[in-house]
């Protein structure tokens with residue numbers, strides 16, 4: 533899933549809080565930091581969410597958060613049907629409400645028909661707020677003064693009104709019966725962690741409902757992914773940070789990547805994962821791995837990647853016909869260009 537919203541509304545802080553509290557639950561090893569994504573396994577989600585997520589109710593491996601992909605790559609991930617970004621969290625600062633990038637995100641969510649929830653962030657800034665670190669929203673709400681509660685209600689109703697102006701009916705998430713016809717608004721604080729258990733609970737519920745079929749991805753097949761970034765790395769030249777949403781990629785595989793001109797056909801020289809706690813100046817910032825399976829983030833080193841584009845598809849050829857895969861990548865690129873024009 534992806535986190536969208538206006539700059540400074542708290543996307544990064546929210547992800548950091550989820551990562552941070554997962555780590556402080558003593559499960560440091562359980563959080564997997566991929567390139568461009570963070571996987572939080574079911575057990576960890578459930579520890580963080582308390583009674584709101586019971587592991588026995590879910591047959592999902594957990595939650596995979598794409599690290600702030602930007603609207604464009606989100607749109608691409610979604611339009612390619614990648615299982616990674618099938619749900620979105622729209623972060624809205626309760627003090628600022630809707631801003632230009634909130635509008636942009638809403639347009640994309642609408643156009644792609646992506647199920648989403650709204651994280652109404654920074655509730656701790658409500659005048660007179662008495663923070664209850666990490667508490668579920670209803671518990672902390674009950675602890676607040678009448679004045680603080682009605683101040684918060686006022687701000688939340690403003691967000692609900694904005695959503696309504698754009699054709700979305702929404703309500704506080706605990707009143708929502710059907711998340712398909714109603715957007716759930718979850719009041720949270722990325723600073724105090726209030727409402728985070730609720731957010732995780734709602735996300736798990738939504739994932740279970742919407743992703744089950746699409747989660748049945750073929751991890752053994754040839755890998756499919758999307759380029760998040762093209763980056764120069766010392767010793768490797770131009771590399772790709774890729775979110776792999778389907779199949780497997782191996783060192784030595786022939787891949788086709790969308791480029792500024794023609795699709796690039798090249799061979800994977802190395803698959804790289806960031807080294808835990810690697811210091812910036814140390815030589816070895818990455819570990820080489822032999823293969824990576826979806827869903828995951830990975831850095832790909834290969835010759836001729838200079839012209840690769842963020843947002844473009846990456847395909848492992850496998851035992852398919854190379855020309856066929858090249859045509860597939862060309863067709864997808866044409867799609868993306870159309871999408872970009874629409875956005876612009």
Ligand code: GDP
Nearest residue numbers: 538539540541542543544545653654721722723
């Ligand atoms: P992004 O641009 O959407 O990723 O926003 P950031 O996560 O960088 O947050 C922008 C600013 O808002 C930072 O100074 C954060 O410390 C602050 N911030 C984010 N979430 C909260 C919150 O829940 N409460 C308060 N008080 N500040 C927050």
